[in-house]
Amino acid sequence: MISKIRIQNFKSLEDVTLECSNLNVLTGLNGMGKSSVIQALLLLRQSYERGFLQNEGLSLNGDLTDIGTGKEALYQFATTEEIVFSFDFLKDDSVEQKEWFFAYETYNPDNGDENKYSASDFLSFSDGSKKPENLNLYPLFKINTFNYLNADRWVKNEYEISDLHVVRSRSLGKHGEYTSHYLNHYGTKSINSELLFPGVETNELLTQVSAWLSQISPGTKIIVDRIKGANSVKLRYIFDDNGATSDETTPLNVGFGITYVLPVIVSLLSANVGDLLIIENPESHIHPKGQSIIGNLMAKVAQLGVQIFVETHSDHILNGIRVAVKKGINADLIRFNFFIRGSEKNKIYSKHQTPKLDQDGRVDIWPDYFFDEWDNNLLELL
Numbered sequence: 001m002i003s004k005i006r007i008q009n010f011k012s013l014e015d016v017t018l019e020c021s022n023l024n025v026l027t028g029l030n031g032m033g034k035s036s037v038i039q040a041l042l043l044l045r046q047s048y049e050r051g052f053l054q055n056e057g058l059s060l061n062g063d064l065t066d067i068g069t070g071k072e073a074l075y076q077f078a079t080t081e082e083i084v085f086s087f088d089f090l091k092d093d094s095v096e097q098k099e100w101f102f103a104y105e106t107y108n109p110d111n112g113d114e115n116k117y118s119a120s121d122f123l124s125f126s127d128g129s130k131k132p133e134n135l136n137l138y139p140l141f142k143i144n145t146f147n148y149l150n151a152d153r154w155v156k157n158e159y160e161i162s163d164l165h166v167v168r169s170r171s172l173g174k175h176g177e178y179t180s181h182y183l184n185h186y187g188t189k190s191i192n193s194e195l196l197f198p199g200v201e202t203n204e205l206l207t208q209v210s211a212w213l214s215q216i217s218p219g220t221k222i223i224v225d226r227i228k229g230a231n232s233v234k235l236r237y238i239f240d241d242n243g244a245t246s247d248e249t250t251p252l253n254v255g256f257g258i259t260y261v262l263p264v265i266v267s268l269l270s271a272n273v274g275d276l277l278i279i280e281n282p283e284s285h286i287h288p289k290g291q292s293i294i295g296n297l298m299a300k301v302a303q304l305g306v307q308i309f310v311e312t313h314s315d316h317i318l319n320g321i322r323v324a325v326k327k328g329i330n331a332d333l334i335r336f337n338f339f340i341r342g343s344e345k346n347k348i349y350s351k352h353q354t355p356k357l358d359q360d361g362r363v364d365i366w367p368d369y370f371f372d373e374w375d376n377n378l379l380e381l382l
Contacts, residue, residue, distance in 0.1 A: 001274070001307050002140065003095060004088035009075040011036040011067075012341075014349040021335045023302035023321070026311045028339030029369055033350030034311055037337075038278055039065050040085055041140065041309065042148065044100070048141045055131065057124040058083075058102050064148060064174060070117035074104050077347035081105050082126055089138050101129035139276040139307065144170040147267050151280040151311075155259045157250045158232045170270075176263030180233040183209065183266065184224045191269050192304055195297075205270055212265050212297065216290035217258050223248060235259075257285035261294065268297050273305035283314035295320020299329045315371040322361035331357040338370050 006017045012033045018024070026034040046062040047053035060067040067073050074083060081104035089096045102123040105116050117123050125131065139145040152175060159180040165171040166181045173179075187206035196203055197211035206222060213220045219241040225234045236248040237258065251259040264282045271277055282298075283291040295317040302308050310317075318336075325331045334357050342351045356364045 001090045002087055002276075003090040004086075005037065005040070006084070006086040007037065007040050008082075008084040008086075009078040009080065010040060010073060010083050010085070011075060012348075012350040013037070014075050014077065014347070016350065016352060018337055018352070019335065019354075020307070021302075022305070022307055022333040023298055024307075024309045024335045024337065025318070025321070026309065026337050026339065027313065027318075027370070028352070029341075032339035032341055033352075034337070034339045035280075036350070038280065038309060038311055039067065041278060043067065044085060045140055045146060045148075048135060052122070053100070053135070057122060058100070060121045060123065068121070070104055070120050070123055073123065074118075075349075077349070078104075083123065087140075091137065098132035098135070099130075100132065101126040103127070139274055143168065145272070145275045147171055147271070147275070148174050148278040149176055149263050149267060149280060149282075150174045151284060153260050153263055153284070155251050155256055156235075157252055158227065158230075158234050161226070161231050161233060172263045172267055176260075179263045179266050180224045180235040181226075182270070183222065184226055184233050186270060187224065189270070194304060195269055195300060205266070208269055209262070209265050212269070212293070213258065213262065215293050216261060216286055217255070220258065222262075255285070257287070257290070260285045261290065264294060265297070268301045271301055271304075271306040275306050277301075277306060277308045279308065279310045281312060282310060283312055283317055288316045291316035292320035292323070296324045299324035299334065302333050303329050315374060318371050322357065322363070325357055325359065326361035331359045331361075336363075338367055340367070340369075 002020045004019055007013045008015045013036050026037055028034050042065040043058055044053060046064040047059040050059050050062060052059045060073055083102040086099045103126040135141040154175040154177050159177055161181045162178050165173055165178050166185055172182055183206055188204050190203045191205050191208055193203060197208055200211040210221045219239045221238045221240060223236040223238060227234055235251055237254055238248055239246040264279060267277055282294050291314045298308055298310060299321045321334060336355045338353045338355060339350055342349050353367050355370060
């Protein structure tokens with residue numbers, strides 16, 4: 001598990017340190033730097049997957065994220081042209097620190113060689129920096145302990161099959177594009193008994209996904225069928241209400257919210273102890289009650305020993321987490337990071353505040369713009 005992240009000279013982050021726990025909520029106004037924290041995680045992962053992080057440097061563009069060029073990656077007001085990522089990993093009750101130093105420019109005085117990375121999509125390790133070893137021991141880099149869901153999730157009637165992603169890596173794809181194949185392959189697998197939906201005793205993944213999804217769209221049941229002779233899986237929904245059952249309905253003919261939230265629920269219910277999940281905007285296209293349910297479920301999963309980084313703008317996600325804490329989830333497992341913009345003479349930077357939860361679900365501080373718009377609007381109406 002990641003216990004601390006320090007990021008220096010990356011995008012809008014001059015020097016930011018985050019104390020991490022099981023469920024890490026990143027929020028704030030747009031353009032304040034919260035996405036940059038997630039991008040740091042993704043850059044390390046994708047560079048490792050491509051074989052660069054082990055010996056060469058940082059790949060700025062790839063399957064997980066696209067930053068652009070070195071100029072876009074380096075903090076505009078940096079006094080040292082070097083990007084630094086420092087992570088503390090909690091392993092076997094001890095903390096192991098890993099640091100990566102990436103050069104924006106390098107110069108070899110012996111032969112006069114100079115390399116500039118301002119227009120490059122690759123950043124080399126700084127001269128003399130030590131390359132961290134044994135990265136395959138940590139969930140951020142292991143093959144089958146990492147899942148990332150982008151805010152842009154795909155809605156289609158049929159989805160491709162990928163044994164590489166689903167069977168080997170236990171991945172849903174960053175757009176959730178392999179969720180149907182995942183359910184087809186792992187649908188009969190048992191989930192943790194602590195995550196069973198109340199009143200539904202069958203602990204198979206597919207049954208439980210339908211049960212949780214029914215709280216967002218009542219009576220929803222999922223059907224996934226592998227199409228013979230084709231490299232794809234068909235996704236369909238059936239709605240059962242008061243004894244009446246609908247015909248099978250395609251994802252393109254129901255509200256986007258159902259298919260948008262499906263990968264989120266699947267990733268949460270199927271996560272194992274020690275896994276790392278990164279989820280952007282789980283609230284997209286779903287109604288307030290559904291958002292609260294997702295917040296509650298994330299807290300339950302986090303308490304089981306799964307680490308989650310979630311970026312959200314939803315006060316309903318927040319309140320779902322708060323209710324889960326009041327009902328027994330350990331408040332110490334939750335970290336809120338509220339990003340705002342700071343400025344001094346001749347520079348602008350991102351910084352963050354850390355409102356804390358107590359065991360009654362109460363938040364100790366409410367900075368301006370920290371999920372306060374409901375109260376602001378209510379005051380205007382009154």
